[in-house]
Amino acid sequence: MKLSSIISDGMVIQRDKMITISGESTSLQQIHLIFGEKQYETTADQEGNWIVKLDPMEAGGPYQMTIEGDDKLVINDILVGDVWVLAGQSNMEIPINRTLDLLEADVESIHNPQIRHFKVPQEYSFHDEKEYLANGQWKSAISDDKMHFSAAGYFFAEKMYEKYGVPIGLIETAVGGTPIEAWISEETLREFGGYEEELEKCKDDIYIEETIMEDENRNEEWYGKLNAADAGIQNRWFEDSVNTEGWSDFDVPNSWEGTELERVKGAVWFRTEFDLPESMVEGVDQGAKLKLGTIVDADDTYVNGTLVGNTGYRYPPRRYSIPEGVLRPGKNSIAVRVITTQSTGEFIKDMPYKLLVDGEELDLQGKWKYKIGVQTEALQPQVFFRNMASGLFKGMIAPLRNYTINGVLWYQGESNAANPSGYSKLFHALVSDWRKYWNLGEFPFIFTQLANFRTDDEKPEESTWADFREEQRKSLENPHTAMASAIDLGEYNDLHPQDKKTLGQRYALCAMKLAHDEDIVYSGPLFKKMERKGNEIHVSFDHVGSGLTAHDGDLKWFRISGEDGQFVPAEAVIKGKNSVVVSGKDVHRPQHVRYAWADNPEGANLYNLEGLPASPFTTE
Incomplete structure (x- = not known):
């Protein structure tokens, strides 16, 4: 008897709809299924495939399901x-x-x-x-x-x-x-x-296997050379006491852009020392955590010579628990080995860089010491077949x-x-x-x-x-x-x-x-239409709920264009329940309006009174 793994203990099945339970058994096997107070029977086809349709049920549970064929399977703790x-x-x-x-x-x-x-x-x-x-x-x-x-x-x-x-x-x-x-x-x-070539290429199993193997071999060779040539590993720059005389200064957090590190691909070691205040010493036994923002690209992080965590790519936040017995009263050290494979290295700004002990925080931002462990060529990107x-x-x-x-x-x-x-x-x-x-x-x-x-x-x-x-x-x-x-x-x-x-x-x-047809405001304001009136453009919206509002002062992020097609900052004022009047100081024949038209329109502040933000839009 074979079932998909999703048909298993703890599953939730949809209420008020017919449910399909399918599986594989031996050819022409009789299948007997019991669920709730009902029993169902079917016969597998020549290939052993079978399907049972369960009657709709109201929400509830937990229930048990029994399926008998050449085996007997029991699925527990089912919710509807x-x-x-x-x-x-x-x-x-x-x-x-x-x-x-x-x-x-x-x-x-x-x-x-x-x-x-x-x-x-x-x-x-x-x-x-x-x-x-x-x-x-x-x-x-x-x-x-x-x-x-x-x-x-x-x-x-x-x-x-x-x-x-x-x-x-x-x-x-x-x-x-x-x-x-x-x-x-x-x-x-x-x-x-437009996708035919990619679809056909990916049907070639040998091509996929060879590409994956090439990527794995290239990665293994790159990291092997990196580790073998890294002076920081050879000279144990991660250890508790390292003489950093002659190392350079670096303000953490910061980008490597504009520094000697900008073009470095390889491994760079960063170190700092801090004194653990007496007020934090007793709390160490309750657990300590190190927050190091996010780092481009990868890192190995040590506290007092002990590896406390590592991350292999740029996006996850670095949040490392420090084992009991690692921190001590007085002087402590942190060493971070940063590996850059393709991008410009960076300790991302405006993120937490601190030590946390039992509710207290110690800021770790400031001047750290650094030294290049090894510089190498960029690691070529791999092919992600999942894409x-x-x-x-x-x-x-x-x-x-x-x-x-x-x-x-x-x-x-x-x-x-x-x-x-x-x-x-x-x-x-x-x-x-x-x-x-x-x-x-x-x-x-x-x-x-x-x-x-x-x-x-x-x-x-x-x-x-x-x-x-x-x-x-x-x-x-x-x-x-x-x-x-x-x-x-x-x-x-x-x-x-x-x-x-x-x-x-x-x-x-x-x-x-x-799904439930509730009579509620579920969307922020959406652009509906515009109307040109002299030197103004009147923009109307759907989904305004109880009305439009501007959070935190005057409306921001509205831009307007004239006949030259160039968008410039605009003045925007809410009019009535569902309209915004937009104008530009030197725009006399306005053509179009844009709102929140940027990758990061931080502070865009048009909402409905229910607190849902207006979608960015252009009237073009």
């Missing part, structure tokens, strides 16, 4: 409630334990066994669409398990459970760094056009299509933002694709409009992220969709903003409207 798919890339994937700088107090109180989470194994396929998942377990939002839930998904579920008291099942099928094309079926991409067309659809979406769901939450786009043209068409293709494959009608599809973020080459007049958000706004033309804007939730220096609680609550508002 609402099931949501969490899909996209890293911002959907970010777990609760990556949000603790902001949400630690909220996380401490989480204990909800009625909220369950299943993480789909991250596997691609370029041949057949997978029928079954081989790995994965349902986890409850309790104890340490909660720390690995999708943060955005959990806070969505928490709000929904608070509102309806119904068990929530979250199926996370997200992979960091992936473009939308990876999540669309091959059939649809071929109809779309290739249709691979994740076949590997991570297709195996879910018999699992009845209530809807989808989608957070994706950073990997497409550099080339935004046509994204709304791809998104339409994806939504149609998934609805066809699940065959559950036009189920709710709720997506995130990308958060504010400073890219490396920010030029407000040429913002690809602004263009991309406009493509997302256009995506609302898809029926039964909603957009949760994150334009005020971002962090200019972090691609992965931590405020997933507010985002989850905005998802929940959209779900209350789409």
